[in-house]
Amino acid sequence: MHKFTLAVLGLVAFVLALVGCGQTSSTTAPTSPTSTPTLKSITLTSTTQSLLVNGTVQFTATGSYSDGGNKNLTSLAIWSSSSANVASIVSGLATGIASGTTTISASMSGVTGSKTLTISPILTSIAVTPAAPSVTVDTTQQFIATGTFTDGSAQDLTDQVAWASSNSSVGSIDKKGLATTVAKGTTTVSASMGAIAGSAALTVTSATLTSIFITPDKASVPQGATQLFVASGVFSDGSTQILAAVVWASSDPKVVSIDNTGVAATLSAASVTISATSAAVTGTTTFTVLPAALVSISLTPPAPSLAVGNTTQFTAVGLFTDGGTQNISAPTWSSSNTTTATVDNTGFASTLSAGSATISATSGPISGSTVLTVTSAVILSITVTPANPSVPVGSLQQFTAFGMFSDGSTEDITNTGTWTSSAGNVATISNSGLATTLAIGSTTFTASIGSLSGSTDLQVTAASLQSISVTPANLPMATGTTTQLTATGSYSDGGSQDLTSTATWSSSAGGLASVSTSGVVTALKPGSATITATSGSVSGSTIITAANRILQSIVVSPVNASITNGQKQQFQATANYADGTTQDVSASAHWSSSSANTVTINSGQIGGGLATAKAAGTAIITATLNGVSGSTNATVN
Helix, strand or coil, X not given: CCHHHHHHHHHHHHXXXXXXHXXXXXXXXXXXXXXXXXXXXXXXXXXXXXXXXXXXXXXXXXXXXXCCCEEECCCCCEEEECCCCCEEEECCEEEECCCEXXXXXXXXXXEEEEEEEEEECCEEEEEEECCCCEEECCCEEECEEEXXXXXXXXXXXXXXXXXXXXXXXXXXXXXXXXXEECCCEEXXXXXXXXXXXXXXXXXXXXXXXXXXXXXXXXXXXXXXXXXXXXXXXXXXXXXXXXXCCXXXXXXXXXXXXXXCCCXXXXXXXXXEEXXXXXXXXXXXXXXXXXXXXXXXXXXXXXXXXXXXXXXXXXXXXXXXXXXXXXXXXCCEEEECCCCCEEECCCCEEEEXXXXXXXEEEEECCEEEEEEEEEECCCEEEEEEECCCCEEECCCEEECEEEEEECCXXXXXXXXXXXXXXXXXXXXXXXXXXXXXXXXXXXXXXXXXXXXXXXXXXXXXXXXXXXXXXXXXXXXXXXXXXXXXXXXEEEECCCCEEECCCCCEEEECCCCCEEECCCCEEXXXXXXXXXXXXXXXXXXXXXXXXXECCCXXXXXXXXXXXXXXXXXXXXXXXXXXXXXXXXXXXXXXXEEEECCCCCEEECCCCCCCCEEEEXXXXXXXEEEEECCXXXXXXXXXX
16 A cells, blocks of 8 residues: 555544544654655647748747646657547648648646637739729729639738839829839739739820819808918819819909919908919919908007006907908906906906906907906015125025015015126026025125115125945955045035045044045044044045955966056056955055066055056066965066
8 A cells, every 4th residue: 555545544543543532643643755746737838829821839838846847758659639630730840731720738647728720822822803994094093912722712812911002203103012103014913922923004194174274163261371272173084183283273362372382361341253273274263351250359558466455457459361450449348356356348457456457358259358366555665685695606595575564564575676796607596586506706696676786785795515336335355454435515606625635534443443534544443433534524434244254366467468668557456355355455455566676566555556667578477465465467568
């Protein structure tokens, strides 16, 4: 008996024994031994599910097992095709035999996977219809391409074939099979797909123009408007088409002028006859120009602002189709808020209370309007704050304008006043009172409303230090090594400056990491320290994390460098540590040259590893740190 079966029977007997005794047990059931994974499903994959007759495609069978694993079963499975007369399959390779659909299956251990395969017939010929049409010049002819396949079926391929015309000066054809005739003659229209092609002969004849009609007929537009006319010809073969080249004329060019495209421009109110002539055939229509029509109404003054108790006279100005303007003599006036402002039938408005009202003037279907804003009191004076500030170049300063009104109230008019600067090269100011400083100097800012204004002076001083960044940031170091830090100051004018040599350097833990007055930090013990650079009241810092690492080797690059005599070459020393980390130690390593007459090289925090070629020859460049050295050759040409 299988070990697993025995284990299960034993577990059942154990549970029954406990139940029979009326006891419960917390003992964990014995784990069954590992069993062979079983095949759960088969998935078929292929690059395509559609073949032409005689085409082939390789299927792959992948089995999924109970343990989550997968296995390629292509060579192990039993393959079959549900319609062997449509497609055959051997070891997963399917071959198309005849058009149709079949199901490809792969079976193993009682598990089956399947996939549908469609076999399409092969195109044998293309027929183009109509076979020999005859049409007139400047007309179109639709051709149809019908494909015949090996299974005897036919299919409309008009939108799939490549169309061509043998004589494009007679007729052209687009990708949808629509031919356009250009001139009298014959051309061969062909449709092709791969190596299969079909064609038809297109004959283009000329038809005689018998009459012309113009659209629109009996049109009328107001003076100043334009009208597009179109001439269409009726031909002896009964066809009708738009005529591209006609001679247009107006019976009175002082009333209506018309260009060679059929666009008529109206000059004065009257009626004229518009004619179109082609090949001695003329068509006419009557065109009436009406008096200029009102297009829009605008009100003046536009968007006024008045204090309570004041009045203003509105005027309605009409814009007409001829481009002219004139005052509307008797429009209908109205106010949207009569508790705020009223307007009489002459356009005279009176303000009643603080708020806003839309004043409208209407003539026929045309209306125009503007918003009348009513303030509670009349402004008497303007004060600008802050008074006479001083700010550094590159900084911003917000100014506020306050209006003092006749009722004793004060209102922020910063965004409604007009701001100006007396010296735009020193500082500019936006419509919202925000000043931008540009150069050292002084300027006067003025906020104005109407004839009232208020001002203040601004003194622009030298740019101020805004922040300091210390790099590199969050620096890991090995104890006993040194690194040059850089302090960069950012100023109010957007500029930056290297402050490394002028900043005051400090370490939060001098016993762990010390820093020199020039920003050279030395890792003394394992741990972290914050290194800070200070200039005036502005500081910036970085964190140094030191750890004991065993230096195993030093790699000097570039390897086997070639230097032109008199030129310089920067070498880099990279330390490889036992913990798998690396570090650029070019600044802390001691550099030497085996031949100072050939190549000299610098040591130290600044310029460490910078070599200078002195004479032709070869020297060995060596970098040493904590008793470990690395070297490379330098050849001077």
